[in-house]
Amino acid sequence: MNSPTGGRPRPNDDSELERFKDQIPIVPLATGRYGYDITDKARNDSWHKLEKGGEILIVSKKDGRDVYMNAHDTKDSGSVVDFVKTRDGLNLGQTRQQLRQYLGEGGPEQDRQQLALRPEPTRTRQAERGPDASLPEDPRERRDELLKRTLGVQPALTDKSYLRERGLSDETINAPAFQGRVFTGQNGPHKNTVFPLLNEGGFSSYEERNHNFKSQMPGPRDGIWVSHPTQGKGSAVERIVIGESPIDAMSKYQLEQPGGSGPSTMYITSSGTVSQRQVELMQKVIDRQQPKEVVLANDNDAAGVRFNLNYMNDFRAPRQNVALETGSETPEQQRGNVTWRAQRGGEYHTDLKVTFETERQREGRAAVASLQEKVDGWRKEGGEQAASLEVVRMGSDQTVARVTVTNDQLPQLRGLVQELHAQREAGMPEAQRTPPGFFKWEAALSKDYNQDLTDQQTEQRMQRAREQAGFDKGVTAQQASVSPIERPLMLEIVEQGQRQNGGGAAGQIEQDLRKAGLSILDRKQEIDQASGVRTTHLQAQYLVTDPDPQRKAISTQLEIISRAPGVTLTETEAHAQERRQLTNAPAVKPVELPERQLAESKAVFSAATKELSKGLEEQGIPLQAARLSEISRNVLERDIMPLRGLDRENLNGAIAIAEKLPALQEKGQPGPLVLAVQQADKSMHERYQTVQELGEVVCSEAL
Template sequence: MTTFDEYKKRIDLSEYAQRQGWEKDDAKSTATAAVLDKKSQGQTQDTIVVYKGQEHDYFYTPNNSKERGDVISFERLKNGADWKEINDKLARYVGEVPQERQLPQQVNSHSHNQAFQHNFRFQPITETEYLESRGINKSTIYADEFKERIFNKEFSYKQHLENGVNQLGKMAPISEADKAKIQEIGLEKYYSKPFFDQLKTVQTHVKDTNELPANYLESLRNTYGYKAPEGATDRVIVNTSFPLRNEEHVIASINRNEEYNRIERPKENAVWSSRTDFDKRPVNAVVIHESPIDSLSYHQLNPPKEDEKRLYIATAGNISRDQPVLIEKLVKESQAEKVVLANDNDPGGVKQNINIAGRLNLTEKSENTHAQLNIHDRTDARLLVTINHQNQQEGQERLKEIAERFTTAINKNIPDGAEREAKAVVVQNGSRSSEIEIAFTANRENLIRVEQALIKERGLENHMEVRRPAEKDYNEDLKRANPYIVSYQEQNGREHVAGRYNKEIDAYNAVAEKAKERPDAKEVSAYMEIKTNEGSKKVELAHYDRENEKVVATPEFEKRVTEQQKLQETAAADRQQQAAVAAAKANSGDVRVVDGDGNTVAKTEYKVEVDSQGHSNVRREQRYDQEELTREGTSGREIQTAMNKEVAGATNWGAGNVDGADLKDTKKDISQEQENKRSMSM
């Protein structure tokens, strides 16, 4: 006999409700939540929201907080069925549907490889302007951690517009002539952002009303645009792409430019991740962000220490239902000591932390407690906590403890009457598993309290850490650390940010470099953005004067650049002196003169000494076997002169040590020197 727990796991509640006449509202539904309406004569009588839980689906009624639960509760509350009727009805239903829920069709390796080669068409990262406009420098872009994790990809605005027009045509009838006119207007505006924003407004209107707005072509024609280059039929730029991988292959891609941010193909369970195979050191920490841009920014702002190695993971937006499984696998394979949640510093980022902390099984305790947070109408937060236990009594006691811990953590900090108190409602208390829902106001403070309480509840205090950026996200932190912006303007007026810098001299030099790199640019300048009550204000600091081929800066900016140039020159001189001193200190040894039998007949030991001012002096100590030198027909003075020449050569700023000189060669050198002197005197 099938149990109620088995019914819950097997039945897709959204499909089950639709078979009973509930209609899915695709406009309001998301990838993780289905909004269903019960209608009568075209009027909505009731609404439910169905979510995917850890083990089964559950629902809640937005207008009645007491109506919530699983498929059993749905039958009892919405259809008024008793337990026998529910059992009979579900038994009949599961006899009509497959024994297991239909899973996404598995794609074989060959087709996945084809998708990588033919659909994504990634190119090696050579165009870095977009990333540099976000403050990310080339050292970070080409770091070992990110090799073959960032690519370029050509992007056609004409094709992008064609896709948008086709999508519009699926929502409302549109003639081929009007489709062609939209393409003409797009090219006329040279595919400006205001044009695409207005097209999006048109699409939203059609989605809400199922008809095109009046004079929609005119509204597109009235948008701000740029003059297209003569003879242009398209605008093709180079995107920055971040591949999203599942356990085996790349199945999706984040494609970015200054006006465009899209995920190509469904991400499903795939994530973006950095490399760890560039050396054999162990991974110390796994750092999780919503965006790869934030991962790169975090890496640049907080460079790993010499003995530190990280694995970066980005979820490409809100975490999906299936991503935690892959993330947990990557964490365990890395054997990292800690997981760092470094998501956005806003309610959405805290929600992301909660849903990751609620799913990753990093300890034995965490395997028996899971949680999922959903927020409705921006302020209505519902945390569903699922627990496993040995028997119903144990489950009942644990539900009571969880309710007490979470509601106390929230309510003790709420001023009287400021907002509704958090409440806990038991969804079910089964023999092996139970569920409880915590309802609370979704402000930032409450979300952080729930985040910390959940980490503690799952026993993750020593395995998980939250690091919030100071600004909204880590890229905003990076921009703040690099306040000097260099941009250039095309002849048609379109402006592009080329880079961000934290020193005036770097921005000053970048203006000159970008002017040479973009000889057709109308203007190249450096500026800062100052936030005011009216918004951001641009303050120009320097620009490139093409007539005189030089950078012209404001007096204060020029002064700072000059100061930094002097500091750089002083630092360079100091480094050169330090290198010379180090080379001198390493330069010591001896010069020996030996006879035919290899016996030492003369020896000079030398050592370079450097004082506190960096001045060097060679100290020598010489020894002779005068009797042997006399027998060989030479004098100690001649030998001394020859050895001093050898020492001078050896101590010439690190030329190396000389160890060993043959007596015959030395005598020959001395004789030649004397012959030269005689020739000069004649």
């Protein structure tokens, strides 16, 4: 609607506002004049879901009138008067004029007629629990209920299959800590596991999980996932654990206090990259619950360490008498004379920006000198400098420095932050100081706590199989010699340009092996700093007593990995033939290098593009998925090398779209499926170029 430019003012009485609310329905107005689309609605029209450019509105009835709320903004809600006032940026007087004009022109009836001509929305989620389901009167409960209905979220967890397949026991799933904190959502034919994100206003957003599927409601990151206390809702909290995902939180619970046997604990997660708003919400929970300690338990990788470093800067000891209502003010607290922020400094580096607040410039110089002395003391094996320091800004009242380290030196950065934290606390007023030991780091043994849980269950399964077979009762698989039911193997992974431990292709291969069901017995890495060549040796095993479907998955994964560039799989010929019989996979036939390497890289590229194609298909991008599938077939069947023209354009286009899809990202960066295609594409063309160059040499010699 266009803002009125004039007109004779009319009496601004309250009865006029009530008349607007009675006579102007929001749904026809929003669809006819503001460009919203109806994407779902209740069977009895008790609510409508409207969408426009990622914005989601839910319109319902209250006292016979339309009211709306914004799913992403708790402050954007109310009557038709609020709707117009907010969207057109008007004051109340201008809004009155606009609505008078709309009524005078017969706008409501015109928009109703246009709305009647629109096709019914195709429902992708469940509607309401029944045609006469009533809505609560309490505003917070009403908002929660409407969001659950329009998003297809049932008020209970009716499908536990995904959680069970992630290794969570029914005892954990049914624990008091997680009641009402995990639901079942209907998305078309799929039943997804839904984790609600909460803020002061109640249900703010949600995260959906399923097999090879991850989605989060679009909009600002305005909520966090919070469990109940492990001793039951309303009980005192001794300990708060902060992690990245609800699955990891539930896994840690199962690992550390099965059955809720440990101290009363509350689990909080950000469900991915952390926003400043989420940090504020977490601090409010700390203030309200008054725990004795806060455990930082993000993923055991570079991104997880950076989260923990920043939490050490952001969080404070519990403050007293902090209200949690929306818009409530929190007590001011002195921030101290030093702050820091860790961020990704490239593929293999982390930057820590340190800010010193000073009264004189010489104090800033002294702080930088002390920092430089610490950094100079960090050395890698062989005496190489492990970090660099750059002065970003130096003024009379503020000095900013940046410390850059390779990710394998993050433990050094953690030690530095702990020193800075202690320095800051010493300068704080005594009443605001964080007690010693209040913040604790508890890193997973593997990448994350769900992987730790999976590893533990794999080890327990193997141990039970050994004992049932009568081998080494009471001895772990790592301690025992190889028994007839075990199938050991060794993988060597050689990578170029890797001068640090962890991550890379070796890290991804290790994760893939674990997911397939193999147990990792040993892992060793050797790095040649001069050449940048990293060699990783993985010792793994599986059991011949594993179910056939699992052994098939293991064999398939091993075949894919063994064909990757720089990977050598070593196992007995008898064991290799045994597992290939399950999948009818042919033995790897040696061919001449580098033709063999090119053939292997084509197979890897084809497999990677197929997987990304499936991911795009699941995210509703069928055209790009089909193009990727065609490229995958053509590389193997038609030998279209190198990729150029339309094939190259289609590949780059599909990757560009996949990089922007949250479900195919990991912590805001392109996820494993995208990275696998990019790496395979690069490797395949490098091998192709090598073959071409060698072919030219052979031809010239023949002439």
